Amino acid sequence: MNRIELLAPAGDLERLKIAVLYGADAVYIGGKQFSLRSRASNFDLEAIEEGVKFAKAHGARVHVTVNIIPHEDDLEELEEYLKALERIGVHAIICASLSVVRCAKRVAKNLEVHISTQHSTTNSKAVDFWKSEQADRVVLARECSLDQIKSVAQHASLPLEVFIHGGMCISYSGRCTLSNHMTTRDANRGGCAQSCRWKYRLLEKDEFIHDDKHLFSMSSKDLMAASYIQDLIKANIASLKIEGRMKSPYYLATVVRAYRMLIDAIYEKSLDDEKMKMILDELSRSENRPTANGFYEGLPKAYDQLYGVNGAGVTQEYIASILEYDKKSHMATIQVKNHFEMSIPVEVFGPDHTHAMTLNPCYDENGAEVEVANKPMQILKTRIDFEVKENDMIRKIVDKSDRHVY
Ligand code: SF4
Numbered sequence: 001m002n003r004i005e006l007l008a009p010a011g012d013l014e015r016l017k018i019a020v021l022y023g024a025d026a027v028y029i030g031g032k033q034f035s036l037r038s039r040a041s042n043f044d045l046e047a048i049e050e051g052v053k054f055a056k057a058h059g060a061r062v063h064v065t066v067n068i069i070p071h072e073d074d075l076e077e078l079e080e081y082l083k084a085l086e087r088i089g090v091h092a093i094i095c096a097s098l099s100v101v102r103c104a105k106r107v108a109k110n111l112e113v114h115i116s117t118q119h120s121t122t123n124s125k126a127v128d129f130w131k132s133e134q135a136d137r138v139v140l141a142r143e144c145s146l147d148q149i150k151s152v153a154q155h156a157s158l159p160l161e162v163f164i165h166g167g168m169c170i171s172y173s174g175r176c177t178l179s180n181h182m183t184t185r186d187a188n189r190g191g192c193a194q195s196c197r198w199k200y201r202l203l204e205k206d207e208f209i210h211d212d213k214h215l216f217s218m219s220s221k222d223l224m225a226a227s228y229i230q231d232l233i234k235a236n237i238a239s240l241k242i243e244g245r246m247k248s249p250y251y252l253a254t255v256v257r258a259y260r261m262l263i264d265a266i267y268e269k270s271l272d273d274e275k276m277k278m279i280l281d282e283l284s285r286s287e288n289r290p291t292a293n294g295f296y297e298g299l300p301k302a303y304d305q306l307y308g309v310n311g312a313g314v315t316q317e318y319i320a321s322i323l324e325y326d327k328k329s330h331m332a333t334i335q336v337k338n339h340f341e342m343s344i345p346v347e348v349f350g351p352d353h354t355h356a357m358t359l360n361p362c363y364d365e366n367g368a369e370v371e372v373a374n375k376p377m378q379i380l381k382t383r384i385d386f387e388v389k390e391n392d393m394i395r396k397i398v399d400k401s402d403r404h405v406y
Pocket of ligand 1: 176194
């Protein structure tokens with residue numbers, strides 16, 4: 001049996017590298033063309049090629065989303081684009097349109113074709129259909145329960161991928177036109193304005209139900225499926241997918257590292273209650289909305305949604321990233337990410353280590369001691385007594401009760 005794949009999102013090259021370094025087996029990215037979220041993508045063909053080289057050098061694969069529902073004029077450059085992706089060594093494309101699947105199988109036979117969750121595949125007969133179209137993998141709809149996933153997997157004629165972490169739609173994924181209606185931005189062509197998460201005033205006939213302080217929103221809590229990973233491995237699922245191409249490097253590092261630890265512990269048969277608690281705690285430290293089980297236990301309940309607030313929150317725990325480390329002097333060059341004071345308790349972590357320490361004095365480029373780091377992106381130097389590497393991160397140690405207060 002193949003080991004299950006941990007598949008992480010990346011919005012740019014920096015995040016692709018972080019995802020790979022922190023343990024992703026594969027990374028999915030959106031190109032500037034033919035991709036949902038294409039407007040936010042930094043991945044032109046040159047950047048995709050650099051990402052593929054980096055991933056391959058670290059034993060990882062790159063999947064590229066080609067998942068818009070194409071209109072007639074989108075088709076013109078599609079063949080050349082797919083050939084270019086194949087030429088530069090992309091492993092797979094993620095498609096939501098039969099015409100793109102057929103085109104890829106005709107002009108770029110070495111690209112695996114994965115069927116996007118936008119297609120809402122929820123049963124093995126639909127998987128059989130994609131097999132007959134020569135697809136290589138199907139991403140199941142996020143609206144499947146664990147029992148349904150197991151049942152589809154038992155009869156599936158293709159490898160399956162499922163979502164395990166990240167943002168959810170309040171509507172059925174890939175079927176929502178709220179954004180199209182409210183803003184003319186097409187959710188199925190990469191333009192979702194997240195209209196479900198806006199704040200609304202509800203009327204019952206002519207009377208407002210809420211006052212101005214208690215406006216209505218329809219935000220879903222984010223998915224967090226760590227407790228189901230053992231079952232998904234047993235069900236022979238091929239790939240576990242983390243959502244969030246727009247998420248920060250810190251989010252990616254934290255979430256990818258936690259699932260890497262979890263998956264490895266399951267295969268090594270070393271997962272116990274203490275390790276699971278540590279992994280869940282790690283996941284709670286990523287900047288995020290409150291989390292829920294999504295559809296894993298069946299239809300989400302009222303408490304799986306956020307009706308009063310939109311729930312977006314950014315943690316201030318992540319204070320700096322490591323740019324360089326001098327082993328002789330033990331001095332690290334760091335880049336400030338969030339405001340911090342000196343002599344606070346921090347954790348320095350990387351893909352395979354976490355060290356608690358008290359933050360030593362920091363010095364600016366003129367060698368002057370800094371009392372408070374309050375300039376994001378400022379470069380400072382500080383002493384760290386153990387070896388750290390580029391792309392390691394520093395975060396505050398905060399009381400758990402201070403987290404996720406939105
Ligand atoms: S408006 Fe909300 S539910 Fe609809 S597609 Fe966008 S995020 Fe999903």
